[in-house]
Amino acid sequence: MKTPWQSSYSVTYPQYTVACSGWVLKRFLRLLTEPLKKLSRWKLIPLGNISTSVPSQSFKLGEFIIDWQGSNTKQPSLRISHQSNEAKTIWQTSPGSSFVSGGDVRLNIIEERGSIEIDEHKHADFTHQTVDSIKQEDDTLVISGRLQSRKTASKEPKYVLILQTVGSKELDFQVQIVDGNVNQTQLQFTTSPDEHFYGFGEQFSHIDCKGQWIPIVCEEGGIGRGDRGPKTLNLLGVSGNRFSSYAPMPYFLTNKGRSIFLTNTEPSIFNLRDPYIATIRVSSSCMQGRMLCGETPLDIIELYTNYVGRMPALPDWLNSGAIVGMQGGAKLVRQVWSQLRDLDTPIAGFWLQDWVGQRRTIAGKQLWWNWQLDESTYPDWQQLVSDLAEAEISVGVYVNPFLVERPHLPNQAQRNLYREAIQQGFVVKQAEQPYLIKSTDFSAALLDLTNPDARKWFKTILKDEVMGKGAKFWMTDFGEAAPFDGVYAHEAGLLYHNQYPVDWVTVNREAIQEAGREGDAWFFNRAGFLQTPSQSTGMWLGDQNTSWGLNDGIASALKGAISGGISGFSINHSDIGGYTSIANPILEALGIGFRRSRELLYRWMEMNAFTPVFRTHEGNQPDKNVQFYTDKDTLVTFSYWAKVYAALAVYRQQLMVEAATKGYPLVRHLVLHYPNDSNVYKLEDQFLLGSDFLVAPVLKPDKNSTNVYFPAGEWVHLWSGKTYGSLTTGTQQNVPAPLGQPAVFYRQGSKAPELVLNALKAQNLLNFSPSRQS
Template structure:
């Protein structure tokens, strides 16, 4: 124990340092040389839903007192904490990465009086009140060149500087730029200025607020309505490094079943068995590649979860078996609201076992959602999660391949759930204020556990609401978007920021959910979204049907062209998912991920990377047949023509209605599979690797595409090397039978075929 003057002191136990300041105790724990956990007393003993397991590595740590400050040093960074509790962080080059702001906040945003607000509302204006989430705040210095990314799928542009955002999971269909909160709360922020890059993850599930330079150009701040100070600082040399550190902490998107990367067709709703037969038959008849059909709430009996309407679907098990023979999977929606019905076994079981949220007097809390008067499973309790997981058996016994969790913010039709409503934080009763943002997370966690246990396969779960770390259990989509060009434009920054926030498996509703799409919009949407990991066309009841054949030609032909492109490149996407289990990097990435020192990409909203080798520059406005494309450092090739471009320059490229501007980085090798109408892993016996440029190396992953056997070594890893003098294929790891019988290596129009020789376990040309 060391005394600083007559106020401060610190204690060190292994890699944790407790510092006493005028403001109270701060606890700093070095988890890795680049990740520091910072807490106050109120947060120090709390449970994290985002960070699971022990993330602490052995870190050489020194603590010293210098000029009235405690200095904590790891091999990668140094932290200074003064007597007033201010905290500054430096990198190994002694550059300030992040500093606490010492001044007073400037209340520069003028608020309307209550009377003015009522008058504005009467005139039809939407009045947005400033967040009141202010139990505690963290204020950091804002530098001139700082840019911000992350925060999940908030609306607006890629760079979040100058905007405010709230974390309170909300069913908000009006997803304009000014909307501050949506379905997910991911309080993770990446800051970069081209010299230093860092991440901040505030692991507090209460309602919180970020102001990223709107109030003042001198600082940015975070406030939260409850709980304690609990955040992680993570250093990185670039954006990609920070994402790797963040996903090390909160978990990485697991390798999905391969079929899940195919095309998904959905509608609210395919209401009958005949509807489902018709849509699947049409998909095959028109040779539109597709693996999955989704069933919305109308398949249920009165919207009761874990039931089927026998009038509309008289034999659901037979239907799903028939679809399976035609290589279709079925994903069914499930909402958390359980109908209050004394004749309904799910409700009765939950009441008896005390599995539902309650009022303060311990009576079961009710609100209204789709089934009418409903109750809410309390997913914060382990016993509720286990019960919910077991109930998935109703679906898996029918042959359902995945679950789509909706309305799990949780949504409520009869006003917000009151603040005092009792939910459990594991074994401790608390209120909705703490558990609201965790609700969808814990529902997805339970669903994942049920499907994993009952099928043995990698669960396919989609969730609308989420918290940090939900990526370990579930795919996500951006919710009820609109059939508008503005929504299409917003798709790119939304999915890119979701990816930077750990959610590699994400998508939007292709064509838009609310409102009527049109042929041009749907065409540009399938082009822009064809590389989104979750590729689903979904639309709302009462809107125009938007299956691709509804619009005739040329929409149908163009739609088919891009579905075929998707299926050709499935193995590239699958390889990125396999690599993502190691580095946490998303499939769909903003250019700033890899080119953070290039000022042209810091807020580039209409281009993105797929991995590091494909650059996509879709058209996202009507009537456009040419567009400007920025290509970053290096040389790039037009995917369609092979034409070469020098990087760090803008080009005006042709983009007629059927053309997606797509570029490949020099030296890239891209795997191409034969075009099929569905994914059939057992039939995969040939693949082509195409080189762009003169030479390159590529690592390709292969497994059974379904279960967890790969975690025990049942996978193949191929190294493809193509140089000016020699092309070679090396089977680096052979734990999965079968292997490809034929591998083609392609340069331009030249194709050389290699065949597997089982006797020597290698590939040879004939």
């Protein structure tokens, strides 16, 4: 993994103000003006003209070919190809139009409980471009010139575009604008109406992002994100939008075999709304990134993960069964464990997130963020851990980078971690005081991970209070809420906000390594950025609603897993049944409240049995939702799908080898294996597990069948043995999918499914029908 070069010039960043919106009236006014802002945002730096005195010529950088059409043409342009296939365009500029431009902007950033809105206020833009010089030295090409404003000719900031080979298929680029008043850089390139864009990290509303405007800033996912819900969520600023993502990535690959990613940590925007021109802009006078050349989408993912890193295989103990999400103390855990044991349920671990104790907030039940065992909730913790370990079941807990001051618990010798961190200067500050960040109806201090001593201190917490208390795994929550206006020990907020989640998972990974527990202890995180795959041991998709919503329900979990997989998050999963409920009878009667139904829970189980991790979550309102332990039928159904998940263990192990060595995701979009089949480009409701299993989960209520697209080849229905599809062409067919038998198929002739089939048949798991009772 090569680190991008340092800029040769000083880098300028936009000035910005940060506000917590607070006032409902102010938020209401923002909502009214949002359509106009969306219209203007993507035209902020329009396409300009280009002129040059440099004649046409070609250059060879390693195996890359740079073709410049210059002063002897009417419309200068730049094209990059590769000697392996010169007809294929890796990157090309629009003839006669500028490809480098810049802006002088000021940012207004609104942060509200982890949700981020960034408005750009333009002072000037520099859209017209001249190319004055092109020089090559070894495997580096330097293109330089000037930029001109549309409105004034007084300023002509210089720019330098450097292209440099990294490997035979990787080409680094750096665009530096040399002027103190330019603080935003934009790069333009051509596309076409039939080019489809995938990636951008975890995207929950769109898998193909062509035609969209994608901001790359880590933030809370939001509640609803455009699905129907209480309007107060919009006014409070926590509803999110279609591109709110805990783990965005400044990266894409396309069906035409093209791929670009940025290595900047500053917020950036990918504008794909124009059918013919795409733009990338970043809040800096310096843009850095890499272009990739691969024969197939999987080749590109392998090249991309050379840089961002690859996730390790799951521990064997985790791959063998379900992770049971529980709260309520040891007595309830033992009761449910007994019921699951009677059903021979394969259990990898009990995830007991309330190990630190619970508090009641406006969001429901939340935890005390003081990372020590609450002995009043689990008075016989060590005995419980020991008994579960004897049954080869691991115990998991919950951790995040926030700290609150908890009232002293009688008869417990607890440390005050909040006070320890503040006294030693380990938290993010605002002016000279701890920066207290609002979360629901309480505030918390955030660890300053730019401070090496703070990182070292928190690693001791993980080693002593988490692993030292017998926990083998934990949820590594949050990471997306680092304030832009926070005062950090060694970094500025604009540059560090997106980097924070990378450092957060790194602290957790290093704690495992320092404890000598690599490959045994495990954590799963939701927030991420560019190099998170190199440090994470497992991703989860954050807080979906307990609904059928397209943007924030079961369908969004599938889209997030698919787009995240393309983006390097190869091992990912969602909460079975979702997390967020608004279980208010009045709101439900109006159609804007929701809670987890039995049918939704069962359909989510069906889907997640064919993903990397099979884990339940009680949600924010446990008593209002159907749980896997609600009654005998839910327990039987959960046990059944846990067994199906376990039957796939050997196949998943094979896929995890590919993930660790090549970066391939376990859950895959069909374009990764069928890039020449135009029918798969816009599919959002089915996926491949590896290359051999095709899964089309039921994502709508009251459905007993589903339409499935079968790419060329014969596909065998897992439950009935019936063959679907055509050897020569892709086909669309309606397939029965009653509860208990989702539309799952394996590729005829492939050897890998044989082990799965044998395991399913050995346990008589090919015929199951759960109850639909409410």
